[in-house]
Structures are given as structure tokens and as C-alpha cells.
Amino acid sequence: MAGIGVLEVSDATFDQEVLQSEQPVLVDFWAVWCGPCKAIAPIVDELATAYAGKLKVTKVNVDQNGATPSRYGIRGIPALLFFKGGKVADQIVGYVPKDVIEAKVNQILA
Structure with a gap:
């Protein structure tokens, strides 16, 4: 479900891809069955394209990766x-425009 420029991360790769990233990182916690997740996905994909090179955009499927969502x-x-x-x-948290x-x-990148 990840778009272009969006990286799927798992419990196993989270620390390396997110916590050790030199760039700020946006992590989208989602699930296949979640309607609002589907609605926000195109926005997340657009941001990945718009902020390429400045912001790392990742997704975590909460059904396949339980440790990371509970950790946060x-x-x-x-x-x-x-x-x-x-x-x-x-x-x-939740769908927002x-x-x-x-x-x-922009606040994070400032």
C-alpha cells in the first residue's frame, strides 16, 4: 500500500529506518481494514513526493507489526x-486535511 517514495517499515527495520535516520521522518501507522487510513494514504504519498530529500516518509502496518505501535x-x-x-x-491521530x-x-523541518 506504500506509494512512490514511501518506505514500508516493520518492527525489525523501524530503529534503523526511523530512529537512526538523519532526516526527519513521518511514520504513518495504518491497517488494510481502516477506512480513514485509506483516505489519508494519498496525502501521505503526496507529501513523500513534495518533500523528497528533506523528509523520509514511512508506513507501519499495525496488523503485521505489533511491537512498534505498542511501544509508541x-x-x-x-x-x-x-x-x-x-x-x-x-x-x-485520525484523519485530518x-x-x-x-x-x-513544515514545523518539524523549520
């Missing part, structure tokens, strides 16, 4: 977590 207290999806320097810098997500991205 993910109870509702879609959940977007913004990581900077290996730490959670911000988060959005693109401009809300973009505003957070």
Missing part, C-alpha cells in the same frame, strides 16, 4: 508520528 502507545489509526533525531517530535499535516511537516 498507538491506540487509534491512522496515526502519524513525526520523528526528529530519533525522538517523537509531534503526532496526529492535507494542510494540517503539511503545517506540522
Whole structure:
């Protein structure tokens, strides 16, 4: 379900791809059965394209990877977590319009 420029990460690759990333990282926690996740996916894909080289965009399927969502207290999806320097810098839970997500991205990159 990951679009162009979006990296699927798992419990096994999360630390390497997200926490050790030199760029800020947007992590989209999602599931196949989640309607709002499907609605937000094209926005996440657009951001991956728009911020290529500045922001790493990743997805974690919560049904296939249980350890990472529980480690970050993910109870509702879609959940977007913004990581900077290996730490959670911000988060959005639930469906929100693109401009809300973009505003957070710009804050993280500032």
C-alpha cells in the first residue's frame, strides 16, 4: 500500500529506518481494514513526493507489526508520528486535511 517514495517499515527495520535516520521522518501507522487510513494514504504519498530529500516518509502496518505501535502507545489509526533525531517530535491521530499535516511537516523541518 506504500506509494512512490514511501518506505514500508516493520518492527525489525523501524530503529534503523526511523530512529537512526538523519532526516526527519513521518511514520504513518495504518491497517488494510481502516477506512480513514485509506483516505489519508494519498496525502501521505503526496507529501513523500513534495518533500523528497528533506523528509523520509514511512508506513507501519499495525496488523503485521505489533511491537512498534505498542511501544509508541498507538491506540487509534491512522496515526502519524513525526520523528526528529530519533525522538517523537509531534503526532496526529485520525484523519485530518492535507494542510494540517503539511503545517506540522513544515514545523518539524523549520
